[in-house]
Amino acid sequence: MDILVGQLFTGLSTGSILLLAALGLSLTFGQMGVVNMAHGEFIMAGCYTAYVTQQVVGGAGVSLLIALPIGFAVGGAMGLILEVLLIRRLYHRPLDTLLVTFGVGLILQQVARDVFGAPAVNVTVPQFLRGGVEILGTTVPKTRLFIMALAVVAVAALALVLRFTPAGRRIRAVVGNRDLAETAGISSRAVDAGTFFIGSGLAGVAGVALTLIGSTSPTTGQSYLVDAFLVVVAGGLGRIKGAVVAAVALGALQSVFETYSTASLAKVGVFVVIVVFLQLRPQGLFTLRTRSLA
Amino acid sequence: MSKFWESRLGVWSGFAAAAAVLFGLAPLLLSGFRLGLFAQFICYAIVAVGIGLAWGRGGMLTLGQGVFFGMGAYLMAMHLKMADAEFRGGPGAVPDFMELAGVRELPAYWVPFASPVFTIAAIVLLPTGLAVLLGLAVFKRRVKGAYFAILSQALAGAFAIFLIGQQSLGGFNGLSYFRYFFGFTLNDPVNQRMLYFITAAALLVVVAASLQLRRSRYGELLVAVRDAEERVRFLGYDAAGVKVVAYAVAALFASIAGALFVPVVGIISPASIGIVPSIMFLLGVAIGGRGTLIGPVVGALAVAFAQTALSEQFPSAWTYAQGLLFVCVIALLPGGIASIPAVAGRIRVKHRPEAVEATT
Structure with a gap:
């Protein structure tokens, strides 16, 4: 029982990290069919935002709370710039966008290396997040609980924004049918920019949160990116529901594989499961019904 | 012209x-040293020819060629290590790096690699087989575009992490220090030169094979699938099969390149086949012109040359340059340098008032 709960918890925890990293990606990928390889670097920017904020503010607890909105703004601003300068111009060439954003990611990594240095930096975990909590017989680190809570909040906030605000309605309209949305008077360009801002901002928030459980280096973002992409692919494009289920499932799968084999075999196992899964559902868990041929 | x-x-x-x-x-x-370096560049160029076929002609953005490159390289490296061990300790001896790790018993899957014939067969068949398997799984279900790119990238990531975990394959450090190549001592300059000739010949063969494929009916079909997959399917062709073939050929080329890379360079480690190196294979192809025959070769050679020339002196600047090249070439010049004449022509036509229609 203890082992099972422990497993479940590790899975949920890994899943919530994946989810935080993938949530923004799912939004931008779903919205424009654009694969943003620089998303990992936005996460990295969030990590460094947390680091810088702590250097400036000092107190670990306060700085974390301040860093979360700043991280959102930093990530969002970077995303907005990228969208306006490059992605918008390559709208009809999604595969090329992938490579272009990879180049942007390379540059951002090198900027981080030149500014902060190649060695990893650490953010002090605030006092109230140290130690663990006893849940059903297993000890769970508070930082993990915080990340889970943050993931839940982020998903809820995003879902609420998409469902109930005018901006969210416009986003959903453009995802559903871009041309029809345009004829209805929605400026799809403005919506694209807005979506990119929110999606990249979420990456920044994820970055801030991830400093609690790991150190930050210029390649931090990259290590989360591929797993985040797999979550999006398995979950189905542009579906938050899909991203949530896929992230938790992949997290659980990863932790189960790791228990019965090694971490390195677990990655291979997860990959095989995803390829097999795509045999059953090539469009991912939840598909958006559109009438386009492509 | x-x-x-x-x-x-x-x-x-x-x-x-x-x-x-x-x-x-x-x-x-x-000189001997530079010739060895050139042979290394040629290995990258061989990978690039395969990518040109799969990506340029077939439209499949393969971000995981490092997997096939790595398979070829590791298979060859295993054989070289076995030959080395046999020379030092007779049949059944353990390769030196295992001895250092305290392994006395040879892992069972290493044993057949004592045979050169088996090794070469494995280098040809294993990566191709994996590519066919994966290609069938992915393309038959019409998983394409960005989905395929991400899957191929994830494969590269998983493969590199898998290799790091395998202590019997050298783990993080990989396999290195080879003395013999099919019975020839590798540090003999004459044999090194021979190795260069083999690599260069491989490049010519690979380019010829690619040319033949491009000119065949199959090549036409591949381009058709790239440009309008649905239509090709409506006409009754097996679009997935067409893509699988190109993907498998690209994998085979990458594997051959990897197998040659090992004796030429003398080391293979997970660091040179993971996600980032796999994408880096694409840079040269993009610069040279992905859809052309020679463009990928020229581009790959140029990038490898620039990397060697610049990365040691200006490591930071070189990374910026790589990033900028990706951004500028793909965004502004998707046809690569090969398309400069056509683009210039188009601009000239555009500025001439009597021009009716620009031809590509």
């Missing part, structure tokens, strides 16, 4: 010129 290079005579003279440079000029002008 371009008509000439498409004619039979043009092709033959092109190959003759390439052969003259590769077999005559390069060994004449370059």
Whole structure:
């Protein structure tokens, strides 16, 4: 029982990290069919935002709370710039966008290396997040609980924004049918920019949160990116529901594989499961019904 | 001009010129060390030819060629380590790095690699087989575009992490220090030169094979699938099969390149086949012109050369340059440098008032 709960918890925890990293990606990928390889670097920017904020503010607890909105703004601003300068111009060439954003990611990594240095930096975990909590017989680190809570909040906030605000309605309209949305008077360009801002901002928030459980280096973002992409692919494009289920499932799968084999075999196992899964559902868990041929 | 290079005579003279440079000029002008470096570049160029076929002609953005490159390299490295062990300790001896790790018993899957024939068969068959398997799984279900790109990238990531975990394959450090290549000592300059010739010949063969594929009915079909997959399917062709073949050929080329890379460079480690190196294979292809035959070769050679020349002196600047090249070439010049004449022509036509329609 203890082992099972422990497993479940590790899975949920890994899943919530994946989810935080993938949530923004799912939004931008779903919205424009654009694969943003620089998303990992936005996460990295969030990590460094947390680091810088702590250097400036000092107190670990306060700085974390301040860093979360700043991280959102930093990530969002970077995303907005990228969208306006490059992605918008390559709208009809999604595969090329992938490579272009990879180049942007390379540059951002090198900027981080030149500014902060190649060695990893650490953010002090605030006092109230140290130690663990006893849940059903297993000890769970508070930082993990915080990340889970943050993931839940982020998903809820995003879902609420998409469902109930005018901006969210416009986003959903453009995802559903871009041309029809345009004829209805929605400026799809403005919506694209807005979506990119929110999606990249979420990456920044994820970055801030991830400093609690790991150190930050210029390649931090990259290590989360591929797993985040797999979550999006398995979950189905542009579906938050899909991203949530896929992230938790992949997290659980990863932790189960790791228990019965090694971490390195677990990655291979997860990959095989995803390829097999795509045999059953090539469009991912939840598909958006559109009438386009492509 | 371009008509000439498409004619039979043009092709033959092109190959003759390439052969003259590769077999005559390069060994004449370059010292032993630089020739070895050139052989290494050629290995990248062989990978690039495969990517040009799969990506440029087939539209499949393969971000995971490092997997096949790595498979070829590790398979060859295992054979070289076995041959090495056999020379030092007789049949059944354990390779040196295992001995250092305290392994006395040879892992069972290493045993067949004592045979050169088995090794070569494995280098040809294993990566191709994996590519066919994966290609069938992915393309038959019409998983395409960005989905395929991400899957191929994830494969590269998983493969590199898998290798790091395998202590019997050298783990993080990989396999290195090879003394013999099919019975020839590797540090003998004459044998190194021979190795260069083999690599150069492999490049010519690979380019010829790619040319043949491009000119066949199959090549036409591949481009058709790239441009309008649905239509090809409606016409009754097996679009997935067409893609699988190109993907498998690209995998085979990458594997051959990897197998040659090991004796040429003398080391293979997970660091040179993971996600980032796999994408880096694409840079040269993009710069040279992904859809052309020679573009990928020229681009890959140029990038490898620039990397060697710049990365040691200006490591930071070189990374910026790589990033900028990706951004600028793909965004502004998707056809690569090969398309500069066409683009210039189009601009000229655009500025001429009486022009009716620009031709591509």
